[in-house]
Amino acid sequence: MIRGSLVAVGLLISAAALAQGTPAQQGAAQALRPAIVYDLGGKFDKSFNEGVHMGAEKFKKETGVEYRDFEPQTDAQREQALRRFARDGHSPIIAVGFSQESALKKVAAEFPSLRFAIIDSVVPLPNVRSITFKEHEGSYLVGVLAAMASKTGKVGFVGGMDIPLIRKFACGYVQGVKAVKKDAEVFQNMTGTTGAAWNDPVKGGELARSQIDRGADVIYHAAGGTGIGVLRAAADAGKLGIGVDSNQNGLHPGKVLTSMLKRVDVATYTAFAQARDQDWGGHQVLGLKEDGVGWADDEHNKPLITQDMRDAVAKATADIKSGAVKVHDYMADQRCPV
């Protein structure tokens, strides 16, 4: 905290020395007191929220700037938490997850001098930076890998809450699978329709087992904490899982084919770092081209990825970047073509 205030004081002095800054700039410089409101999965979900946490921790380590965070237990707490951070003068305040959209819309409008950011949703206010990802592109890549790793020609997908965003993951994945094997079968399951679906590993495990029973041998999850049960069930059955958001390859080394990386850590770090810049707001869409999504390649899954797979996924990456392959975005028209 002391270091944090020292930095802030230092900035104030330099801002005063310049003595030319607009009020907005001074306000921004004065107020690097970042705060985060996580989504229901909690900051140690080994997945989406944990990615944000890692980004924030990295920033803290490098700059010494402390940040505050809050893990809501219920939907109603989101707005309270955002408002409390705003009242305390925190800026930027990062709202993690699409479900904070309505709460953030309200609070951000009440505190126009503070800076906010939202991950996974779009709030069109001048003081809010909206960050979304092209999850369909990353999912396409792991779909390619899944189809090539599958021996049965059947692969699975387990989603968390049944919402368009998760359908977007599923749709990109199916497209990737079908691009490799036209006749491959993809089983899709959603865990539930409420926030509890992000945190139910028992149900996730059962869903994965039901897909394995039907012949699936590679299962991709986009289900936060629920996915821990999915990866566990796949590993127990001697099949392969695919992680999501953070790199989950190390959870069951040799049993996790890869992870679809969604670089929320980078997005968080960048948001903290740019909080003093003049420009804020706007809508950032991070895809393959921007290194916002990708697939995890590390020592844990090295034996699972053959050279053929590496080549195929490299080609798919290049094709998507160049525009030769267009991965359909489910959220564009609420429909999946495959």
Add this chain to the structure above:
Amino acid sequence: MDATALLTVLDSGLRLSIPLLCACLAGLWSERSGVVDIGLEGKMLVAAFCAAAAAYAAGSAWIGLAAGVAGSLIFALLHGFASITQRGNQIVSGVAVNMLAAGLTAVIGNAWYGQGGRTPPIEGPQRFGDAVLGHSVLVCLALAAVPITWFVLNRTRFGLRLRAVGENPAAVDTAGISVSALRYAAVMLGGVLCGLSGAYLSISQSAGFLPGMTAGKGFIALAALIFAKWRAWPALGACYLFGLLDAIAIRLQGVVLPGIGEVPVQAVQALPYAMTVIVLAGVIGRAIPPRAAGVPYVKER
């Protein structure tokens, strides 16, 4: 649906019904003695946490099971003390147990492991693996508890007295038998069964504890208890039915049935609750609880 698919659904139904069954039998013991227990959920949660934490620390699933049972027993005694010795309101005490368990497990878990209340994942010998026909030892224990409960409750002197305490405690008291001793015994038996249920959840069915991982199973067990009209064998049937519905709901997702179209999963998931309401409304016979259930016993002075 071919034979293997049917078998896997039946199998999955069994796995999902075990936590319900143990909790349901726990409720049965407690309520048959006249102590209403809506704290099943909380005791399961405490047991799940203790089991995972102890299994992780000691490296043995059996020590985990013992710790789970012990944790659940402490909470059962708490409920017993409030509702038997202090003659407090049993519903309030049960709610308190639930809230205390939900908060305490998350807070202690976070303080110990710093992972948002989660315990570290448990592996290998820390966990009950598949032992009998693809099921763990705990499944056998849970299934064995059904005939034991039936026998003790219906064929032994202890069981007779226990049932009498739940119907007419004054008569039992008149016969010179301690009402509170019998009720404490019943509540503790419930604690042991809840411990088994929670341990199954965290160190057999999954691998580790998560805050709130019981996800309302304690309340479904209560519904099953009413559905089974407070009897042991029907409790097995009710819990297996609820487990099976859960398993079917999982497999029905997105499946298009001929003539019906895509089945909304929520409809299947709501079935246990709908059936309980139907039973309570007296459509399928009447469910009559033990007469003295929920009433603290006050000795006449």
